[in-house]
Amino acid sequence: MVGRRIIQVEEKVPVNMLVPLSIQHMFAMFGASVLVPFIFGINPAVVLFMNGVGTLLFILVTKGKAPAYLGSSFAFLAPAGIVIEQFGYPYALGGFVVVGFCGCLLAFVVYKFGTKWIDIVLPPAAMGPVVALIGLELSGSAAQNAGLLDAEIDGRKVIVFLVTLGIAVFGNILFRGFLSVIPILIAVIAGYAAALCCGIVDFAEVAAAPFFAIPNFQAPKFNPEAIMIILPVILVITSEHIGHQVVTSKVVGRDLLKDPGLHRSLFGDNFSTMLSGCIGSVPTTTYGENIGVMAVTGVYSVYVIGGAAVLSLLCSFSGKLSALISTVPGPVIGGISFLLYGMIGTSGLRILVDSKVDYGNSRNLSLTSVIFVTGLSGIALKIGNIQLSGMVLACVVGMILSLVFFGLDKLGLTNDQG
DSSP states (O other), rough: TTOOOOBTTTTOOHHHHHHHHHHHHHHHHHHHHHHHHHHTTTTHHHHHHHHHHHEEEHHHHHHTTTTOOOOOETHHHHHHHHHHHHHHHEEEEEEEEHHHHHHHHHHHHHHHHOOOHHHHHHHHHHHHHHHHHHHHHHHHHHHHHHHHTSSSHHHHHHHHHHHHHHHHHHHHHOGGGGGGHHHHHHHHHHHHHHHHHHHHOHHHHHHHHOOHHHHHHHHOOOOHHHHHHHHTHHHHHHHHHHHHHHHHHHTTTSSTTTIIIIIHHHHHHHHHHHHHHTTTTEEEEEEEHHHHHHHHBBBBOHHHHHHHHHHHHHHHHOOOHHHHTTTTHHHHHHHHHHHHHHHHHHHHHHHHHTTTTTSHHHHHHHHHHHHHHHHHHHOEEETEEEEEEEHHHHHHHHHHHHHHHHHHHHHHHHHHHH
């Protein structure tokens, strides 16, 4: 690409580039990550603290070879909400600790048995649409943030949304030199300026926020019933993690499932969730928004991700700074999400193209078709207090179909083995 150089995973970045690149990543995750603590009714400062710590731990565990930012996980919302209502938030924390611990055990199992099973349970014809669904099912969230799904459309929000999206899209193909790697940050700044002009930014919370504040840490409590309500989420977060690692592998051009290894990334992700439960924060997960930023900018450096983690830590102790970032309005977040979520969806299609999936083959056609319809139809499967829907349900259906096809192959019953 003219005017843009790929910055690889292990490359160090000069400070004058590092700061704006790190800010760009923090803006990408901030809106979604602070939403979870607001839903749970806790102070987001402890979540920003754990996002920073969790990301730095993840980088350490993966030996600096897997660029990923850990933000708040949405997978726990439904079961944790039930536990909070029945037992209280400390018992939800106990569930988070147990899920994280079980995830660490799963990472050990993967270490012992390898990742070849992924090609059997999720071949390219299944993995491609599953990864695409990670972005596609978030498209409604982007439109909601932008205010485009409101009963009455606010023209001011539409203007801010269009300015943000326009700068992000056209900046991505027109900017040159250093500007070509920060189109998301420029789009956020332009969108924020438009929001100020339209009068939809409120600084009341910034004025009331303290300059310095200690995050509100608290200890977990354990109850067997509460743990069993939350524990099945491990299926959801494992599917999500594998999908994110696959799409990141495609973005950076390296097989992260082999090096540093799925066992390392899975351990880093779940260890962060376990630690989050121990200090009063919400579970963490690798973030699709930040994968989208890497896909747009061509900057994969873990030093940039680490810089964003340090900024998150600083925000957790600065009431003014975190409150100021919180004033970034929904239409700005929605504008950049339109592009970032679409990039993730496109990465799923790229898996199909790069793997040369043959849709003249009946099983490939069936796998991809069923997965897409399952993920986009809105159907849901309830198992106790856990509801599987969207990408996760599609992933489970795809895995089951792939295993059935594998079994039929072994029995010599399929007609396309040649």
